[in-house]
Amino acid sequence: MGTTARTADGHVAPGAAPDGRTVLGAPRPPVDRPRCVAALGSAVEVHRVLVVDAPAGFGKTTLVTQWSSARGGPVVRVSLDAFHDDPVRLLRTLAGAVARAYPDTGGTGAVRSAGAGPGAQLDAVAELLGSLPAGTPVVLDDVHHVTSAAGRDALTAVLGARGPRFVLLGRAVRGLALGPGRVEGDVGDLGPATLALTPQETGDLVRAWGPGPDAAAVQDLWRVTLGWPVAVRAALRAGLLHRGRPQRALRPEDVPLTDYVREEVLGTLPPALADFVRRACVAQVVDPVLAEALVPGGAQLLDECVARGFVVRTPALAEAPAEPVWHAVLAAHVRVLVARTRPGTTRAVHRVVARHLASSDPASAIVHAVEGRAPDVAAQVLAGQWPELLVRDQLGAAQRLCAALAGSGADAPGPSPATAVVRALRSGGPAGAVDPVAAVVVAALMPAGGAAAGPATGPRDPLHAPPPADEATATVVHLLAGRAALNAPDAPPAGVPGERPGPPRPPDRAVAARLADAADVAAARGWPALALACRAEHALACARAARLDEARAGAAAVLADAARSGPTGAPLVTAAHLAAGLVAYWRDDLAAARRHLGAALDAGGARPELAVRAAAVLVTVCLAEGDPAGAARALARLDAAGAARGVEALGVSRAYLAALRQDAQGRTRDALALVDTSDPAFTSPLGACWRSDLHRRVGDRGAALGALRERGSVEGCHDVERVTFRAAHALLRRDPASAHRALEAALDAAAAQGVLRPLRERAAALRPLLVEHLGWGSAHEPLVTRLLVAQQDAPVPRPSAWALTDRELQVLTCMPSRMTVQEIAASLFVSANTVKTHVRSIYRKLGVDSRREAVRTAVRRGLL
Template sequence: MTIVSPHTPASWRTQAPRADGPVVERPRCQAALRSATALRPVVVVAAPPGFGKTTVVTRWAAQDARPTAWVTLDPFDDDAERLLGVVAAAVAAAHPGAAHGLPAAVRAAAGSTGRVLDALVSVLTDLGERALVVLDDVHLLTSPAARHAVATLLRTPGPRFVLVGRYVPDLALGRGRLAGQVGDLGTRVLALTPRETSDLVRAWGGPADPDVVADLWRATGGWPVAVRAACAAGVLHRGRPQRALRPQDVPVDDYVREEVLGALPSDVGTFLRRACVGRVLDPPLAEALAPGGARLLEECVGRGLLPPDASRALPWHDVLATHVRVVVGRTEPSVVRTVHRALARHVAGTDPAAAVRHAVEGHAPELAHEVLGERWPELLARSSLGAAVRLCGAVPAQAGGRDVATATAVSRALRGESRPEDHDAAAALVVRALVGADAPTTPHDLLAAATQGDATGTVVAYLVGRAALHASDTPVAGVPAERCGRGGLQHVVDALADAAEVAAVRGWPVLALACRAEHALACARSSRVAEARARAQGVLGDAAALGPVSAPATAAAHLAAGLVAFWCDEQAPARRHLTAAAQAASSRPALAARAAAVLVHVCLADGDPAGVADVLATLERRAPAGISLAFLVAAQHDAHGEPRDALALVDLADPAFTSPTGVCRRSDLHRRTGDRAAALAALAGVPDDPAWHVADTVALHASRALLREEPAAAHRDLERALDAAAPDGVVRPLRDRAAALRPLLLAHLGRGSSHEGLVTRLLAADRDAPAPRGSAWTLTERELQALACLPSRMTLDEVAASLFVSVNTVKTHVRAVYRKLGVTSRRDAVRTAVERGLL
């Protein structure tokens, strides 16, 4: 066997190669490599072909003060002894003094891989960190013996090793990575930045126009060989192009076929061709595309050819996939059809629109119609039914079936809508197309008829239930301009819950989510506040997992969550959710208008006049049906301390002013102007109705309490308001009247209320609460902690347990609180603490 040395004809293999063509300095990459080698003994520089790996490492080595032992590997280095001989020759060339005896030692050990390895390791150990060894093209190592030899060499203490290749074979680096002894530089570092792209274009004589360079960088994803190809082919000299440069415009087809596909094992190359056609990468689909597909997928990921997660694909993978598709489409059209058919079956459950498209592209019309017939409710919920029907119509099948006919009828109805982007306006046309002209027309009858659990019944239940929640002529409740009564909603709640369950069972995730979102809103409007909050949060959490496709379905959930947060005086979440719901204006104008109307009240509560003005201006431009702009402007005047101006806007023909909450608002306005008789008259004849919304009930009892002359009657009404507000924390109607209610609330603490904790929180939240007096500072920290527990119903034993002290200690603190506040009872202590701003 011939041992390679610097004096043999193959001496070029132990020298850093020279760059072919202009070289652009990339200090960013060199700095990353310099930092990695300073911290770790082994650094892996791995990326698919064309990323300039060797050039970057060559420029870095030239700037390093240490001599570099460079080895360019070839396929014959799978012989372990030959491989170690090349490395020994490179080390001897780089360190002629310290390693002068190494070639002789290697020759003497000829025929024994272990002895050659021992001689090489001995020299490298003596050199320590002065030794810098670069192994280029390590992906060519395929034999276990060669890989084992390199893995053993890498464990030599002291020297620095840089491994360069298209991917790294099994060199037992896992333990080193866990120990922080192995660094990795991949495509994220090696891809060109926009500035580096500009430098490379100029170096190759291309135009320096920033817009052209930015266009090229976007199209190539920073793949250096693609940038060079574009310069060499004159792609950048297109004058003023009518469209942006696309990946397929960059001529790298031959490079992809020869350097990427041609260099792969046959099974990996076959799989890559199919995977790139599909654009979807996961193990189940990989198994459907090729035998052992999951293993081949993992190998492609390990080689850097495919992203580990298709949802976070790097730009370069798009370039590769584009040109692989071009090659496969030109040379293997039958493969393209096979892959599209497999994709149609694979994504039918998660993306039916894509499934129809793949079936059509795979020349499988029967499959396309099958997906359409099974998934049309989901396509309708995703606003992609029309496109799917048109695709299927372009490739007629021998038998479409009843479901396909239904989907076609619904699509035709949608095309007849003058504003198809308005989902609420189009819903009536869809329902008419589904149930026929002779079917019942009232929402209650329609929902009763839509209980068979099939596709038509589920869609009708969803659309009719949604329409009932957003109709402009339904009674107001809870918040003026936010409509729907409590008593007549149970059939809507039940129908939407059933529709959501059927949609989930049938595998229509976005439709199920939309039904659940409307169900959450129906719960909010029917006083099921806690349930509405929980269901809205569940919808929004599941929508995040589904991704952007579910965004239109979540508007109702945002409105439900915003309403609940507003009623419970949680202003920041209310503003966030209502703003999200209002942004659905393009597809759900009625829902967006209701969200905006409630957002006005949130901005008023926050003292945000600019926000109020912006929302009112938006509502005035849209002029939505069922929204009382006069009521909202009156509320604005009231918030600014202008009750007479607000009263001037009252119109008893407007349902907002005659609703329970509107009546309470009118009464409050008269009371603020000093007209008690008019305030009482506004509330006269308004009976307690169990069908009212809880927010209306709280507002009515609070308004009555403020007008009672007898203290006992006032406290009875206040207690009723607290009874209604306490279970779900619907305190916004009380907070709206905080200043007027404050004296009554303070007095209420001494009357044995069952809601002392809630009263205390209301008083503490009042913005007009007095500043703490000087005596507050006489209470110690422990006494203040004990005081904070007094408004609750906890016993002294429970207070002691919560503070992790003994009962006797708590008693001592409580006695001190009583003495310092000048009171003799727990109730008086709470009232006095609130007055002094201590709670």
């Protein structure tokens, strides 16, 4: 399980190294590793040459010893050292190992008699190996010591011998021309992924060496060491597994392995690679571009570190694959060594990393600048990236780090937008503002004499005022002023159930335009999080302005980019989730609406004004799906999101949602009793239409018409409100022609962007009118058919209807229209022949001979 010293003649001698190096010898008693032994045996059977390549301390030698013992039979085994760079010495040592394993071959004498030249001796060794029994294992240990071209050429030639099976052990087996053999399957590899201990093996090994700790301690040890055997043994010897009740989890630097890493890892590497490892471990560098910035040729050196097993991936226990990282124990002790012996290197590395991360991760860049004692770099990053830090909610911490590095606990000297924003955020937002962060930051950034953005003048002024000259300031102002305008108390109605809007008016086009411009500027300036936030708000602005296709596409693109950017992108896209949820709800895709609205609630902790709207729409989705428990949960989340400042103050009416629940439970009069016309939610276009429906259902047509008259015209309103208003009007018209015209107007508005939900909500009441509408004539017959087929609350049919199948009833629903057989087939997604078969069956079951008679009979029997 550890590094093993060897004598000059190639014999294995476990224990302390004669040269005084720190060596952790194999434990007594040795611990069996049947999984690794089996993997080694299987690989030897499959491949003529097997490379067992892993860093020091992975128990390569011990593993081969166990395998040899379990296998039985002779094994030719050679332990190499730096002196075997001489090919003659290498070949003679190999011949001697053959002679020890097979005394009858006379191997040593044959090689000596072949002459002093390496060519003749190589021929003799090849002949000697060819004479061995087929499949004889030849183990060459510590192959990494052979570094000369002549030595590697000799070893490559030896591996060409047919008959034996070669097992090469080393810490970096390179330069042996094994690539073609790997392609053909002649050469195989066993690396750290196989040799590392599993959690179960870690526990078995620990228990074999002494009193067994509890399972949690073993799991903690494996988490830190990732099964590196030498690290597990060092932790056990240090008593780290028997700490009683530790106050914290085990850390990589707790494992006492610093001297081992210095001598057995760094001390055995080529100087250039060792220097790179020291620098890369300081900042956990795994990016090839950054590696190249650290040292010339750094990308190639990083690739070598990956090949040697210094850089690993999250083990299989993780839920998803992670980015490669340096082995935690190795990196921790390399950092200790660098800090102790090369403090200048540490500072230099941090400066390089700070400059490299300035655009992609400015907060980390400032941290590295602080570690590197580089106040100029920190100040440059803060000045250039403060908009990005602001939207990531990292500006305050970054500004404090810069101020501390400058030698002061106060704000950094000199006026700057970053300083103004941090001071404004410390003072808190104005009382009563729906979005206090936006209000206070915009007020701090607007130039003297420009339009104010405080609560007295409203948040839209900065969108129409001349923008600040500084591009960064202008971009931030447009983002925050735009998002504040979307959720302001006087924002126009936008089809959001339960929202408390201002008076109806056309949407402010400047909001979406400024947000789109801000997104473009942020992308061009290298502010990815700011660009993502602007695009998310732009998607919501499009949804509220009834640009549904643009909102849906924009939200989808934002969410895809946020998923690729990782956890940092999630809080920035709450608005995109809300936009996607609203569009899905309006288009009657309730499953997608529930998914996006739930995500908006999950990510909306810092944006309660969005979270309460998402919860309000989610309540209506759950009610539409017949899920009262889900509606109750959504209301609870609504209360939680509005706990600090109040749901109503954030722009949503809880009373309206409570009345909706009463209505969904069939308590129409109880719902009417909860109506409060002083609440803007009840007098909004959606609220007025819903009140009209309540009055209609209790038989009060006058009150129903009165509720609609309160709103007057809905021209210029959101598509959702126009469809809802016209559908409600159609239900109240006594004149058939007027009713059909109102219904056709509703269908016109619905078909334009697929706004189906208002019609689906009234499908039961509209059903008779929809059936007649097919005969009256409509430009939207497929949509009418879809509404009739999807309607779940149709009147209960008479017993004679049971003779018709579900598909026949759907075809019957289309028959009053002027649709041809082919058009009916297309609307139902079946073939024309299938429709003809259903029509003949309908005629037979109803006892009729024509389509007109079928419709009359169906109406008379209550089927239509």
